[in-house]
Amino acid sequence: QEGNSQKVVGFTLLGLSAHPKLEKMFFVLILLTYLVILLGNGLLILVTILDPRLHTPMYFFLGNLSFLDICYTTSSVPLILDSFLTPRKTIPFPACAMQMFLSFAMGATECVLLGMMAFDRYVAICNPLRYPIVMSKAVYVPMAVSSWAAGSTTATVQTSLAMQLPFCGDNIINHFTCEILAVLKLACADISINVISMGVANVIFLGVPVLFISFSYMFIIITILKIPSAEGRKKAFSTCSAHLTVVVIFYGTILFMYGKPKSKDPLGADKQDLADKLTSLFYGVVTPMLNPIIYSLRNKDVKAAMRNLVTQKCFTQ
Numbered sequence: 001q002e003g004n005s006q007k008v009v010g011f012t013l014l015g016l017s018a019h020p021k022l023e024k025m026f027f028v029l030i031l032l033t034y035l036v037i038l039l040g041n042g043l044l045i046l047v048t049i050l051d052p053r054l055h056t057p058m059y060f061f062l063g064n065l066s067f068l069d070i071c072y073t074t075s076s077v078p079l080i081l082d083s084f085l086t087p088r089k090t091i092p093f094p095a096c097a098m099q100m101f102l103s104f105a106m107g108a109t110e111c112v113l114l115g116m117m118a119f120d121r122y123v124a125i126c127n128p129l130r131y132p133i134v135m136s137k138a139v140y141v142p143m144a145v146s147s148w149a150a151g152s153t154t155a156t157v158q159t160s161l162a163m164q165l166p167f168c169g170d171n172i173i174n175h176f177t178c179e180i181l182a183v184l185k186l187a188c189a190d191i192s193i194n195v196i197s198m199g200v201a202n203v204i205f206l207g208v209p210v211l212f213i214s215f216s217y218m219f220i221i222i223t224i225l226k227i228p229s230a231e232g233r234k235k236a237f238s239t240c241s242a243h244l245t246v247v248v249i250f251y252g253t254i255l256f257m258y259g260k261p262k263s264k265d266p267l268g269a270d271k272q273d274l275a276d277k278l279t280s281l282f283y284g285v286v287t288p289m290l291n292p293i294i295y296s297l298r299n300k301d302v303k304a305a306m307r308n309l310v311t312q313k314c315f316t317q
Contacts, residue, residue: 010092011183012172015083019274026281027084033285034077040292041066047305054305057140058124058239061117062295064144065246068110069288075102076284080176093163096178101159103284104180108205109151114247115209116143118216121240126223154201161194162187174273176281206254213247242298246291253283 016023048054048063079099083089091099123134162180165187175182180198184191220240227233257279296302 010090010171011096011178011186013079013083013089013091013176013178014172014174015080015089015176016274016277017083017088023084027081030077030080030084030281030285033289034073034081037073037285037288038070040289040296041070043306043309044292044295044302047302047309050309051305054301057120057135058117059301060140061113061120061144064147065110065113065117065291068106068113069291072103072106072110073285073288075099075106076177080281080284083176091178096183097159097163100162100178100180100183101155103177104158105151105155107151108154108201109147110250111205111209112147112150113144114243114250115212116147117243118213118247119143121243122216122220124239125220125236151205154205158194158198158201161197165189165191165194175277177284179280206251210251217244238298242295245294245298246287249290249294250287253279253287257283 016026044066045063048059048066076099079089079091120135120140124131127134158180162183165184166189167186168188170186173179173182173186184194187194217240224233224236227236257276296306
């Protein structure tokens with residue numbers, strides 16, 4: 001068994017090599033999306049650092065979210081673009097492990113971070129007078145740090161468990177990247193421990209934040225409905241509408257990806273594979289692209305900070 005397992009020095013990523021016509025179109029689409037992600041999230045980070053009015057917990061978390069989206073897409077997009085240019089792209093074992101680790105870590109961190117942001121909105125709306133005390137710098141910085149630590153820890157566990165498996169023979173990953181589920185399918189050993197640990201991770205990183213966010217918003221909505229004036233209700237809701245939109249898109253795509261029934265029809269399997277790949281591609285690039293757009297459109301402070309940044313640049317030149 002061990003002797004065989006040394007055979008695999010790398011994996012071959014199929015990407016869209018079965019659909020060469022789609023490759024060129026998707027190359028352009030993904031490249032443009034990636035540039036928008038870098039620009040949009042980069043600008044958001046810049047304004048949250050440079051504008052003193054945005055030095056609040058909400059924007060600190062937002063800056064973290066933007067940085068996370070840049071890291072998340074950078075861990076996979078260059079590889080995806082490369083796979084469109086070189087069909088049947090071979091990726092060395094360590095590079096595959098690194099890419100798997102990064103995408104898993106960023107995904108898990110984002111789940112926790114969105115939960116932390118829901119707590120921030122809950123305190124702001126349900127306990128506004130205590131907000132400066134509850135969400136002091138001594139609280140919100142460790143909250144963000146612990147999100148990153150938790151995501152990295154679970155990714156280390158999942159990746160090291162996956163990489164200890166023996167891989168012998170088939171090394172073709174029917175995907176654009178080293179997606180952990182696609183890699184586990186290739187192991188020639190019992191993967192029940194991996195499946196169990198992934199299940200536990202999903203409960204902790206998907207289930208718990210979703211419950212937490214749902215409860216937070218239940219209290220937020222109850223509080224908003226109690227506000228006597230329509231203007232007050234509108235103002236209160238506008239402070240959390242951007243976060244709510246991001247949460248719905250983020251968790252909606254995850255649930256859609258992992259919750260939909262698999263095709264039993266053998267002819268449908270190829271279409272199903274293509275649909276799966278495109279869904280995960282959509283999930284990997286569209287959410288990070290939408291986040292800065294949603295926050296910029298739904299948020300007066302961010303819009304004002306962006307305008308200030310642009311006008312300062314124009315005047316200094």
